[in-house]
Amino acid sequence: MNYALLDQAVRFIQQTWPEAHPSTALICGSGWSSVVEAFDLHGSLSYEDIPGLGKPGVAGHAGELSWGTLHGVETFIFQGRRHYYEGVGWTPIALPVYAAKKCGVQTVVLTNSAGCIREDLSPGDLLVVRDHFNFMGANPLIGDHKPCWGPRFPDQTYVYTETLREKLVAAGKDTGIDLSQGAYLAAAGPSYESPFEIQAFKKWGADAVGMSTVPEAILASAAGMNVACVSCMTNYAAGIGGQALSHEEVTHTTQATMPRMKGLLENFWKRLG
Ligand code: HPA
Numbered sequence: 001m002n003y004a005l006l007d008q009a010v011r012f013i014q015q016t017w018p019e020a021h022p023s024t025a026l027i028c029g030s031g032w033s034s035v036v037e038a039f040d041l042h043g044s045l046s047y048e049d050i051p052g053l054g055k056p057g058v059a060g061h062a063g064e065l066s067w068g069t070l071h072g073v074e075t076f077i078f079q080g081r082r083h084y085y086e087g088v089g090w091t092p093i094a095l096p097v098y099a100a101k102k103c104g105v106q107t108v109v110l111t112n113s114a115g116c117i118r119e120d121l122s123p124g125d126l127l128v129v130r131d132h133f134n135f136m137g138a139n140p141l142i143g144d145h146k147p148c149w150g151p152r153f154p155d156q157t158y159v160y161t162e163t164l165r166e167k168l169v170a171a172g173k174d175t176g177i178d179l180s181q182g183a184y185l186a187a188a189g190p191s192y193e194s195p196f197e198i199q200a201f202k203k204w205g206a207d208a209v210g211m212s213t214v215p216e217a218i219l220a221s222a223a224g225m226n227v228a229c230v231s232c233m234t235n236y237a238a239g240i241g242g243q244a245l246s247h248e249e250v251t252h253t254t255q256a257t258m259p260r261m262k263g264l265l266e267n268f269w270k271r272l273g
Helices: 003-016 033-038 091-102 162-174 195-204 214-222 247-272
Strands: 024-028 040-046 064-070 073-079 107-116 126-135 180-187 208-210 226-236
Touching: 003 040, 003 091, 024 033, 024 091, 024 247, 033 064, 033 073, 033 247, 073 091, 073 247, 091 214, 107 126, 107 214, 107 247, 126 162, 126 195, 126 214, 126 247, 162 226, 162 247, 180 195, 180 214, 208 226, 214 226, 226 247
Parallel strands: 024 073, 024 107, 107 226, 126 180, 180 208
Antiparallel strands: 040 064, 064 073, 107 208, 126 226
C-alpha cells in the first residue's frame, strides 16, 4: 500500500472541498452509479484527477467521486471501485476507505453485484451482507502495520454492523423489497468461478459470490467505521442456472434493478439521518 499516495489523495480532496464534513461514504459497485441521482450534489471529481485512484478498468464503473447530501446525511459517493484482479495493488482499492476515514466518515456503505448461490435467491434480488468469506488468497492488511487500521490482528466477528443491517431490512420493508441477509464470498477473479467451486462454496454456507467488497469491508471495519453492504444478485452463479456467465448479463440485471436499489438506498439514508 502506497501511503504517500493515499495521503496525497486525502490532501487533494480536502483542498478541493475544504467545507466537506461527510459522516457517510457510499462505495458503488458496477452499475450502481446512478444512485447518485438521489443526492443533492455539492461537487464531483473524476477518479483520474485523484492521486492514486485512476480510472476503473471495468465497464459499468463510472469513476467519479461525488460529494452530496441526502436526508441531511453528508456523503462521499465513490461511483465505481477498483478491483484486486486489475493487478495494480491495494492502493486504489483502499483509497476510498482511507480517504473516508481521514475525512471523518463513520459509516461506510458498500454495494456490489454478485452471482446467487442460495436456492431462494434469483437475479434481481437484493441481499444484505451479514458476513463474508475472504477467498481472494490475499488481504489488504498484509504489510507493515499502520495504526490507522486499528490493531495488528483485527477481529472479524462484527464487520457488518447489526443496527445498519436492521435499518436496511426495515428500509426494504418500506419500499416493498423483501430483503434477506446472507454471506458473500469474495473470489479474486477475473475469471468467474467454476461450477464445482460454486458447489463447494454452497456447502460452506456462501449465499452469493463476487470479486470485490471484502477488502474494503476489512479495512473499514479495522479503521473503526460502521459497515453495511447490499449485493445485487445479477446472475445465477456458475453451474446453477445452467448457462454461461457474462459481464453483459451482470450489467443488464443491475440496470433493470436500479429503480429498486435507488428506492432502497434513499429510504435507508432517511434512517441514517
Ligand atoms: N461471480 C463473481 N463475480 C460476480 C458474479 C459471479 O457470478 N456476478 C457478478 N459478479
